[in-house]
Amino acid sequence: MDAFYRTHRYLVENLDYHVERLLMQEIDWSQPLIGIKGSRGVGKTSFLLAHARQYLNDERSCLYINLNSFYFTQRSLINFADEFYKKGGRILLIDQVYKYPEWSHELRFINENYPELKVVFTGSSVMRLKEENPDLYGKVASYNLRGFSFREYINEKTGLGFPAFDLQTILKDHKQLAKDITSKVRPLAYFQDYLHHGYYPFYLEKSNFSENLLKTMNMMLEIDITLLKQIELKYLPKLRQLLYLISQDAPATPNVSKLSTQIKTSRATVSNYIKYLKDARMVNLLYPINEDYPKKPDKVYLHNTNLAFAIDRDYSNPQILNETFLYNMLHKDHKINSGTLKNPFIVDQKINFDVSQDAKGTGKNSDIIYAVDMIEKGNENIVPLWLFGFLY
Known part of the structure; x- marks a missing residue:
């Protein structure tokens, strides 16, 4: 777990990303399960890290993880969330969620069993969060991140x-x-x-x-x-x-x-x-x-x-x-x-x-x-x- 916190802090502190995206204002961050879709390259990872930046002074409350990590080939997302929550975690930011098998089922379990834990995850624009994932029907608030506008x-x-x-x-x-x-x-x-x-x-x-x-x-x-x-x-x-x-x-x-x-x-x-x-x-x-x-x-x-x-x-x-x-x-x-x-x-x-x-x-x-x-x-x-x- 400490290795993930070190990676999280390094990524946030070295984030060269200063323009505020309009979507940051449009999302209701109080919702317990938030899915952010977008095409590859529009800045989903940077968007998550920009959101995490405001929690740097509360080191254990917010954590960014990437499910590309080989760590998750041996450990379930549910078990990870359980440990994170017991150690004071309240906001879990999950990147590349579709790389993890049974991701929708485990997110539903986390949502139902850890009501004080907010989860924000990113996925491809090709994904149909509700239509193709009945586990998340009525559970997830879905948003779309687009590329930069001219503004x-x-x-x-x-x-x-x-x-x-x-x-x-x-x-x-x-x-x-x-x-x-x-x-x-x-x-x-x-x-x-x-x-x-x-x-x-x-x-x-x-x-x-x-x-x-x-x-x-x-x-x-x-x-x-x-x-x-x-x-x-x-x-x-x-x-x-x-x-x-x-x-x-x-x-x-x-x-x-x-x-x-x-x-x-x-x-x-x-x-x-x-x-x-x-x-x-x-x-x-x-x-x-x-x-x-x-x-x-x-x-x-x-x-x-x-x-x-x-x-x-x-x-x-x-x-x-x-x-x-x-x-x-x-x-x-x-x-x-x-x-x-x-x-x-x-x-x-x-x-x-x-x-x-x-x-x-x-x-x-x-x-x-x-x-x-x-x-x-x-x-x-x-x-x-x-x-x-x-x-x-």
Whole structure:
């Protein structure tokens, strides 16, 4: 146990992580069992350690553990929690929970038998905590950690503490918000860098970001999808090929028949693989209103713009990047459906959005919100595209 405490203290004291994630404020930390899901690379481990940092002066009350440890091949999580609790532990932070057999059953046991012990665990975005783990039904409060928003990226880069704004506030007060923000920073000076490498916090590491992201993407495919969805490893090349083919056409209506021929598998398998890629936060699917999986989506986007540059380092389609950015920022709290050629997105079944490269010719239709690139401030229904990066 002492070895875990030493590791815990070292990790927390050496955590180079200073921007506060919005999710930290959204979680009800009083809940006894909290699951934090997120795609690989978005900072789940750092998020747990940032939460643990506030308990450093109470050394025995909070402990971070990683279930990748070989220690847990010989000792049960239940026994560990029992010892931790008897020695004064009250907050157990568990990373990589899905690497441990029977994890959901043992978490339920801990939850029911140690009512004063709070457990926070992380898992892959591919996991279905409640649907696929009946042990946790009605027991776990589930949250999603996303990559950095543009706001979080700017805050980390500048040390400023800009707050997030909800969509209605942005649409109503965007002129004043843009004025306040641009009086302190030039957002467009950071925007292209964010599109290239700002979504995944490991850009902070002193290593090659593109290589790190490629490695992370392959681990998403090899572990988060094939392991959790129990796909034989021999089919991994088909998954990788499918992601590449989708990225070359995105955003486009997937031709399932053509894709099935190209990767030499059935149409049903292609549809399933596309859904798995969505669950792993590698793509976003755009459907008409009142339609959803298993129907074929209208369009498939990459989940975030960083992925486009990882797959193709010479990627250079600003319109698609801007649409991908807007979809990703809106997706956290809003339902996005396909619209028409004039307004490609319909948000919450009522707000029409168009994404434009410049302000020329925009604003004429008062029923459309124009998200426009390369402007610091907007007017009426013309809103700077970058400002939607302040939604979370």
